Amino acid sequence: MTIKSILYLSLLAVTFTSCGSDSTSDNSKLEQSQALALDFVTSAKSTFELTVGENRSFSIQTKGQVSNYALKDAEKWIKIDTKGKLLVNASDVNPGHYPFRVEISDDNKQTISQTYTVDVFETIETLNKMNVYTMNALVFSEIKDPIVSVSSYSVTPVPNSDGTWDFLKTYFKEYWYNYETVIADQGTGEIKSVKTVGKQKEFVISPYGSVIAPNGKLYVSNFMRPDLNIYVSIYNPDTNSFEEDLHTSRFMQGERAPISLGTNGKIYVGCSYKDYQRDADGNYLDSSRHASAFEIDPQTNLITEYAKIGPSHAPDGSVWGYSVAADDTYVYVASGKIPWYLVAYNRETQESKILFTTTKVDGAISVTQYKYGVAAYITGNIDGEDGFYWLDNGSYKKGVVAQALRFDDCPWNPQDVDPFTTYKDIDLAKPPKLDDFAASSGGAQNRLYYKSDEQWEHIDYSVDVHAKELKNMLKMPDGNWLIAGREYSGYSLYNPKDKTVKSLGKIGLSGSLAMSVSGDKVYISGYSNSATYEYNPSQPWTQNNSQKYDPVVGEVDFKDPSLNPRFLGYFSDKSGVHKPYNSAVAKDGKIYYVGRWYRNGNGGGLSWYDPKTDTYDGYYELFSNYQLRHITSVMDGQYMLISGTGVKDSTLGKPTPTKGRLFLLDTITNKIVKTYDPISQSMSGGDIIDLGNGFVMGMTNEGVDSKYESTYFYKMDVMSGEIIWKRIVNLDTMFGTLGNMTYGYGFKKADDGSVYVLLYRKGLTRITQDGHFEQMGALSTYGEIYLDGKDFYLLNKESIEFYKDGLVKN
Numbered sequence: 188m189t190i191k192s193i194l195y196l197s198l199l200a201v202t203f204t205s206c207g208s209d210s211t212s213d214n215s216k217l218e219q220s221q222a223l224a225l226d227f228v229t230s231a232k233s234t235f236e237l238t239v240g241e242n243r244s245f246s247i248q249t250k251g252q253v254s255n256y257a258l259k260d261a262e263k264w265i266k267i268d269t270k271g272k273l274l275v276n277a278s279d280v281n282p283g284h285y286p287f288r289v290e291i292s293d294d295n296k297q298t299i300s301q302t303y304t305v306d307v308f309e310t311i312e313t314l315n316k317m318n319v320y321t322m323n324a325l326v327f328s329e330i331k332d333p334i335v336s337v338s339s340y341s342v343t344p345v346p347n348s349d350g351t352w353d354f355l356k357t358y359f360k361e362y363w364y365n366y367e368t369v370i371a372d373q374g375t376g377e378i379k380s381v382k383t384v385g386k387q388k389e390f391v392i393s394p395y396g397s398v399i400a401p402n403g404k405l406y407v408s409n410f411m412r413p414d415l416n417i418y419v420s421i422y423n424p425d426t427n428s429f430e431e432d433l434h435t436s437r438f439m440q441g442e443r444a445p446i447s448l449g450t451n452g453k454i455y456v457g458c459s460y461k462d463y464q465r466d467a468d469g470n471y472l473d474s475s476r477h478a479s480a481f482e483i484d485p486q487t488n489l490i491t492e493y494a495k496i497g498p499s500h501a502p503d504g505s506v507w508g509y510s511v512a513a514d515d516t517y518v519y520v521a522s523g524k525i526p527w528y529l530v531a532y533n534r535e536t537q538e539s540k541i542l543f544t545t546t547k548v549d550g551a552i553s554v555t556q557y558k559y560g561v562a563a564y565i566t567g568n569i570d571g572e573d574g575f576y577w578l579d580n581g582s583y584k585k586g587v588v589a590q591a592l593r594f595d596d597c598p599w600n601p602q603d604v605d606p607f608t609t610y611k612d613i614d615l616a617k618p619p620k621l622d623d624f625a626a627s628s629g630g631a632q633n634r635l636y637y638k639s640d641e642q643w644e645h646i647d648y649s650v651d652v653h654a655k656e657l658k659n660m661l662k663m664p665d666g667n668w669l670i671a672g673r674e675y676s677g678y679s680l681y682n683p684k685d686k687t688v689k690s691l692g693k694i695g696l697s698g699s700l701a702m703s704v705s706g707d708k709v710y711i712s713g714y715s716n717s718a719t720y721e722y723n724p725s726q727p728w729t730q731n732n733s734q735k736y737d738p739v740v741g742e743v744d745f746k747d748p749s750l751n752p753r754f755l756g757y758f759s760d761k762s763g764v765h766k767p768y769n770s771a772v773a774k775d776g777k778i779y780y781v782g783r784w785y786r787n788g789n790g791g792g793l794s795w796y797d798p799k800t801d802t803y804d805g806y807y808e809l810f811s812n813y814q815l816r817h818i819t820s821v822m823d824g825q826y827m828l829i830s831g832t833g834v835k836d837s838t839l840g841k842p843t844p845t846k847g848r849l850f851l852l853d854t855i856t857n858k859i860v861k862t863y864d865p866i867s868q869s870m871s872g873g874d875i876i877d878l879g880n881g882f883v884m885g886m887t888n889e890g891v892d893s894k895y896e897s898t899y900f901y902k903m904d905v906m907s908g909e910i911i912w913k914r915i916v917n918l919d920t921m922f923g924t925l926g927n928m929t930y931g932y933g934f935k936k937a938d939d940g941s942v943y944v945l946l947y948r949k950g951l952t953r954i955t956q957d958g959h960f961e962q963m964g965a966l967s968t969y970g971e972i973y974l975d976g977k978d979f980y981l982l983n984k985e986s987i988e989f990y991k992d993g994l995v996k997n
Contacts, residue, residue: 225251225293227301234304236959237277247271247303253291261287265305277307282961284996306961325951325964330980330987332654333679333688334672337631340393344637345405345424347374353424354635354646355405357392360653362674366390370427371635371646378648379427390420398448400485408444408456415440417458419483433488438462439481441508447556449513454483457511457520460495476500478508478522478530496520497530497539507786512556517581519561521552524786525837529554529563531581542583543576544569548763548788548838554578560597562586654985660973661702663709663724668973668980670987671699671711678728681987683975691728694720694752695745701770703778705798710778711752712767716759717780717794719803720752727751755796761805762792769817773854774824775799781815781829788838791815791831795857809859812836812844817874821883821905826860827852828883828905830872847871847887851905863908866899873899876936878956881905884942886934900944902958912958916946933972935979937994943979945969951993963996 228248235245247256249271256267262285266274271291285305292298337358345353351374358367368390370379383390390409397407405422417440419433441459449455460479477495484491497520500506510521518532519542527545529552532538543552543565550567561578575586579598586597631652636645655676661669668681670688677693696713703710712719722728729751746754758780759765765785772778779795784807791814794805813831821828828851833844849872851861865872866887873887883905888898902911933945942954943963951963951972970982977995981988 225249225253225291225297225299227289227291227299233301234306235273235275236306236955236957237275238959239280239282239307240278242276242278245273245275247273247289247291249291252293254294255292257290257292259288259290259300261285262305273303275305277305280307282307306959323964325966325990325993327967327981327988327990327993330681330686330688330989332985333670333681333987334655334657334676334690334985335652336655336672336677336690336693337650337652338675340391341395342635343392343397343405345399345422346403347372347424348403349374352637353427354637355392355422356635357390358650359391361656367650368392369633369648369650371648372427373637373644373646376646377427378646380650381429392422396444396446398446398454400448400454401452402485404485406446406454406483406485408446410440410442410444415442415459417441417444417456417481419446419454419456421488431488433483433490435481435490436492438494439479439492443507443509445508445511447512449515449518449556450559451513451515452485453513454485455511455513455518456481456483457508457522459506459508459522462495476506478506478520478528480508480511480518480520480532482513482518482534493518493532493534493537495539496532497522497528497541500525500528509552510554512554512561512578514561514578514580517578519554519563519578521554521563523550523552525788526550526569527552527567529565531578533581540581542578543571557597562597656984657982657987658698659700659702659971660980660982660987661704661709662973662975664704664707665724667724669702669709669722669724671696671702671713673698692730694718694730694754696720698766701767701780701782703770703772705772705776705778708798709752710755710770710796712758712770712780714766715785716757717762717764717767717782719755719758719780719796721755721798722752755801756803758794758796758803758805759792761803762794763788763790763807764792764794764805764815767794768815771818771820771827772824773820773827775854777854779818779827779852779854780805781818783814783816784838789814789834790836790838793829793852804857808839809850811839812841813848816871819875819877819883821851821877822881825854826905827854828875828877830875830885832871844870847873849875849885849903861906861908863903865901865903865908865910866913868897869899874934876934876942878902878936878940882911882956884936884954884956886932886944900954900958902956914958914960916960932969935972935974937974938976943972943974943994945972953994961996963994966990 228250231248237243256271258267264276264280265287286302288300288302290298290300339356339358343355345355347353354371356369366383368381392407397405400406407420408417410417416437417435420429421431423430438460439458440461445457447455457480460477476499477497479493479496481490481492506522508520508522512519516533516535518534521529526547527550528541529543530539531542545552545567546569552563552565554561554563563576563578566573576583577586577597584598632649634645634647636643655672657670658673659671663669670679670681674697675693678691680689680691696718699711699713701712709722709724711722730745763784764782767780767782770778770780776799777795777797781791781793783791790811792805792807792810794803796803810831812834814834815829815831817830819828828849831848831850833847835843846864846867847869849863849865850859853860865885869887871887873885876884878884881904883903885901885903898916899913901913904911933943936942940956944952944954946952949966949969951966953961953963966981967988968983973980977992979990979993
């Protein structure tokens with residue numbers, strides 16, 4: 188080292204020493220001034236959390252020269268040392284809140300104090316032994332039956348021999364049970380009601396599942412639960428009654444049972460075929476995934492069942508016989524949906540042949556029965572052109588289509604004599620509409636319009652209405668709550684200030700799980716085809732499903748942009764999602780939706796709507812082997828975090844994932860920028876909640892679908908994917924990874940940043956951001972909860988329970 192270097196370092200050392208002296212002098216002055224302002228640091232924590240059995244220390248942060256620390260009204264296991272370090276030993280302590288005061292003083296005998304709290308939480312082991320029946324029951328008030336309505340199917344007109352008509356319309360409380368079919372006889376004016384009770388017998392009368400036979404009777408296809416066995420009811424318009432049920436064997440099954448009248452005057456019903464063959468583990472083999480059909484001779488009511496028709500739909504999906512038709516020799520069954528097949532079955536030789544096969548994505552086939560023959564319509568045809576085809580005795584011919592199908596191009600002579608009895612057509616204009624809403628539970632008055640001899644007539648009658656099961660709630664900008672019913676029940680508005688409920692109407696959605704607020708509007712998306720609406724709460728609800736049908740005005744188009752809620756589109760056009768599960772709002776106001784394909788595939792899809800441009804977009808290819816169940820905005824809405832559950836890819840054929848995945852999406856580019864697999868033991872990323880500051884909390888389970896095994900809770904750094912903590916609770920949380928998303932486990936964030944979940948079905952439990960669990964109390968039942976400050980609401984089937992101060996520990 189040179190002398191010059193040594194001199195430089197010596198000078199540098201002197202300089203640093205001098206700076207240090209000045210700093211010490213300044214600190215002394217600062218401390219003297221602070222000694223005059225003895226105080227606690229108000230921004231520091233005043234609540235210290237730990238679990239039973241823990242022994243932890245915490246710092247009491249103060250300002251000024253503190254010479255002494257003391258505790259007042261503290262438990263014996265809470266101590267403080269001379270440096271202000273709080274020593275807490277909870278090795279033998281019951282869970283609870285333990286308040287106390289810390290007193291500080293200086294050399295000038297100035298003394299001040301502040302209240303602190305030690306919160307002792309249950310350990311995970313204690314939670315695993317939770318007995319919800321011994322927990323403190325939380326008190327609630329009831330909001331009874333906020334949605335009262337009735338659902339219905341289209342009117343089915345049945346001709347009488349005297350030229351008049353019977354009108355049949357089926358109403359129901361929920362899918363699968365409590366059916367009421369009204370029979371209105373135009374000729375006699377008689378009104379009759381046929382009711383079914385229970386869930387075993389599906390009893391729906393609709394134009395799409397019924398056909399008039401040559402003997403003038405109506406044949407209606409339905410199914411029995413739980414095995415979905417097909418049966419056919421026979422309605423006699425002469426007696427205004429259902430006179431007989433025709434039952435099939437256990438092999439004829441399906442939730443769809445299309446029915447048609449063949450050219451030979453016999454009735455044909457399409458269905459699925461289940462052969463009941465099992466493997467060594469008792470699971471049904473894929474050989475069951477075939478379409479089938481059966482014939483009914485209306486002269487004798489004898490049934491002829493056919494076996495497997497066409498190829499198996501294994502392994503990509505279940506088989507659905509969607510449409511059926513028949514000519515003199517063949518039965519044609521369009522089955523799908525992965526892929527679709529059009530199969531011609533020769534009733535004489537009992538042989539099948541495939542006429543058309545579609546692509547796995549965006550393919551579809553339907554067959555239509557005409558008096559003299561059959562036509563088919565194909566999209567996604569892998570063997571030729573899309574479009575109409577004539578079917579004749581097992582062969583096909585491309586149809587010529589202009590604005591409509593040209594019958595002069597068909598293989599048969601349309602001037603041939605009709606082989607069976609027909610009736611004079613009555614002009615029904617558009618299908619008659621009924622008002623399915625009621626303001627009270629006593630009964631709903633309905634009016635059926637029909638047109639005869641150029642004159643509009645009507646029939647008035649009443650049907651039972653029902654309190655509907657509830658599905659979702661959303662707090663709107665004005666403080667009111669939007670309530671959505673299950674299936675096609677409709678919506679109501681709850682005003683918490685005056686505790687009143689107002690019925691709004693319907694918009695044709697089922698199970699509106701995806702509801703969000705962006706700006707001053709509410710966005711609602713649901714089954715089917717991700718139909719999405721924009722609701723302006725400041726304006727009246729005017730969608731046509733809440734209005735009576737006026738034959739003079741005609742049917743109101745639900746796509747009319749002047750209606751409220753305003754129809755935005757079928758977002759499945761972009762995402763393929765049939766059933767949206769969740770939505771979230773970005774910083775720029777865009778609303779994002781995730782969900783799953785249904786029957787067309789197993790995977791998921793993503794879509795978004797931009798209110799600024801009134802446009803929507805989306806994609807599915809990246810998620811074809813993941814069902815997307817949850818989405819939340821993170822990083823102040825700049826990103827979206829999407830949760831996926833691994834599934835078999837029946838559309839693009841990608842490998843089945845072995846772990847659940849989280850996808851991080853940039854809302855500017857709408858591209859996925861990162862992916863994480865947070866819990867290696869789970870097939871699902873689970874539900875996720877934004878905790879703020881770049882962290883999320885997740886909840887998932889070890890089981891598959893409805894097998895509720897160990898439940899995992901975790902905290903994760905959004906940008907790095909680091910798992911901050913993980914907890915395992917061996918309690919039933921009603922959390923399922925697949926299926927129709929049966930909610931009832933809570934997992935909602937409160938204003939203080941903690942998360943609430945239902946453990947052991949109805950044990951309300953608080954989870955802090957540090958991963959501590961605390962039992963709050965027992966609810967009356969399990970159900971979805973919605974937090975509102977210190978209060979919360981619980982959906983209990985048809986009613987809502989309101990827990991005032993339910994989030995405040997007693």
